[in-house]
Amino acid sequence: MTTYAIDLKQTPNQEFFINILNRDMTIRIVDREIPLFSVFVNEDYLVQNIPCFANQGILPYPYMITELGGNFMFVTSGDEYPSWKNFGDTCNLVFVSEE
16 A cells, blocks of 8 residues: 655645546546545546545545545544645645555
């Protein structure tokens, strides 16, 4: 298992491109009291506006995790809710591979 740190800006809404495990992905995070997470793989939605909680996988279905080879997670201190105000400080986005 490998964990990849994903840099986030301290802004409530953001979209960026990453490549993990040779998969091109666009991530969109929108703030609505808790972050809503969307991911595109090769310009097709995999998930759209999934609510995010502390220290648990974001992708809701096993076939999605298999397709990407892992899952995204907001790692926070003390199980606090993910918040853009703490991105890069006590709240970090990671991708945990199944390899």
